[in-house]
Amino acid sequence: MPELRKDPIIKRWVIIATERARRPHDFINAKENVESAFCPFDYGNEHTTPPEIMAFRPADTAKDSPGWWVRVVQNKFPALDSNIEPERFGHGMYDVIKGFGTHEVIIETPDHNASMATLSYGQVREVVWAYKERLQTLEKDSRIKYILIFKNHGREAGASLVHSHSQLIATPIVPKRVAEEIAGAAEYYRFRERCVYCDMVNQETLEGTRVVEENSDFVAFEPFAARFPFETWIVPKVHSHNFGEISATQIESFSIILKNTLLRIYKALDNPPYNFMLHTGIRGIDESNHYHWHLEIVPRLTRVAGFEWGSGFYINPMPPEHAAMYLREVSTEEE
Numbered sequence: 001m002p003e004l005r006k007d008p009i010i011k012r013w014v015i016i017a018t019e020r021a022r023r024p025h026d027f028i029n030a031k032e033n034v035e036s037a038f039c040p041f042d043y044g045n046e047h048t049t050p051p052e053i054m055a056f057r058p059a060d061t062a063k064d065s066p067g068w069w070v071r072v073v074q075n076k077f078p079a080l081d082s083n084i085e086p087e088r089f090g091h092g093m094y095d096v097i098k099g100f101g102t103h104e105v106i107i108e109t110p111d112h113n114a115s116m117a118t119l120s121y122g123q124v125r126e127v128v129w130a131y132k133e134r135l136q137t138l139e140k141d142s143r144i145k146y147i148l149i150f151k152n153h154g155r156e157a158g159a160s161l162v163h164s165h166s167q168l169i170a171t172p173i174v175p176k177r178v179a180e181e182i183a184g185a186a187e188y189y190r191f192r193e194r195c196v197y198c199d200m201v202n203q204e205t206l207e208g209t210r211v212v213e214e215n216s217d218f219v220a221f222e223p224f225a226a227r228f229p230f231e232t233w234i235v236p237k238v239h240s241h242n243f244g245e246i247s248a249t250q251i252e253s254f255s256i257i258l259k260n261t262l263l264r265i266y267k268a269l270d271n272p273p274y275n276f277m278l279h280t281g282i283r284g285i286d287e288s289n290h291y292h293w294h295l296e297i298v299p300r301l302t303r304v305a306g307f308e309w310g311s312g313f314y315i316n317p318m319p320p321e322h323a324a325m326y327l328r329e330v331s332t333e334e335e
Contacts, residue, residue, distance in 0.1 A: 005225040009184040009196055014225045014314045040076075041107045041163040050074040053104060054133065056126055069123065070130045071107040078103035079169060086143050086172035102138060102170040106130050106149075107163070115153065115164050116259065117266035118334075125255035127166070131278070132251070134168055135244045139283045144170045146178060146282060149243075154273025157300045178279055182291050189290035197292030198239050200224075205237075210320050212327045213260055217253040220261045222320030222327075229301045229318035230269065230327065232261055235294040241281035243293045258295070264330040265299055273300040 003016045040048040043066040052064050054072040061067030080101025087098045108127045109119055116124060131149050138147050151166035152158035174182075188196040204210055204221040212220040212232060220234045234257055236250070246254065265274065280293040308314055 007225040075103040104168040117262040149278040157273035226320040227314035243280035
């Protein structure tokens with residue numbers, strides 16, 4: 001029968017519509033061909049992007065030239081501008097901040113036809129290192145209050161280019177969704193004197209029915225109150241509030257579980273569009289006891305419609321226990 005489940009962090013309710021339950025192949029849709037002849041992220045086209053901010057490349061290769069294996073540039077059409085100051089002012093009753101911020105693109109590979117699911121473990125590790133370096137560098141700017149690393153894969157998930165890449169946007173305010181998570185985690189900590197994410201890790205590994213994969217440092221699982229079919233979280237097993245503190249050993253194990261989880265989704269759902277978002281703690285705010293960084297993967301398999309927009313509820317036709325079972329059964333061996 002259907003259930004209403006409550007998220008323990010931000011207290012959001014979702015409807016697990018078991019009467020609408022479907023198998024993975026029921027979510028597979030015909031794909032639209034969005035390929036074009038020219039790609040600015042390919043080798044030899046470096047001059048068509050904004051100048052290189054950072055790159056992993058041999059020492060004997062020039063900036064903005066071929067030879068790199070991970071490359072970071074400013075977004076050519078940035079949502080925010082790092083050259084202005086975050087001045088606050090009022091517009092009558094409304095609050096406004098001038099559009100200060102940073103919008104970067106992390107080009108994950110020179111291979112035009114690869115995706116993060118099909119990259120080697122070593123290449124995914126290099127991408128994660130780039131995430132850490134950019135986060136640590138931007139955190140030094142006191143005007144920046146939050147840094148969100150995210151990936152849009154597929155046109156329906158918002159990607160305008162096929163070439164595998166992720167993005168980073170740094171803002172002068174804390175996003176509402178992250179602030180809600182931090183507030184919910186703080187409330188849970190005041191009540192139980194434990195981190196809610198640590199409790200979720202313990203609950204999921206103990207119960208096992210929603211776990212997709214785990215290793216010594218991380219667990220990937222379908223959240224109990226999943227908003228979307230095959231929504232998957234990757235959470236450190238040991239409490240850590242800021243992604244920038246990740247160690248070299250943890251980067252290795254995080255890269256493995258991230259690649260494997262994306263590969264399972266890729267195989268089970270025939271390379272669906274998806275978004276992932278890396279939620280990290282905020283520098284300079286006393287949240288280290290109760291907040292816990294994590295990555296959320298959301299395949300774009302259903303559409304948000306009138307009920308969801310009007311009520312704030314989400315309707316998920318795939319029980320997370322079933323989704324985890326399907327993903328566990330997928331081999332992570334390369335074909």
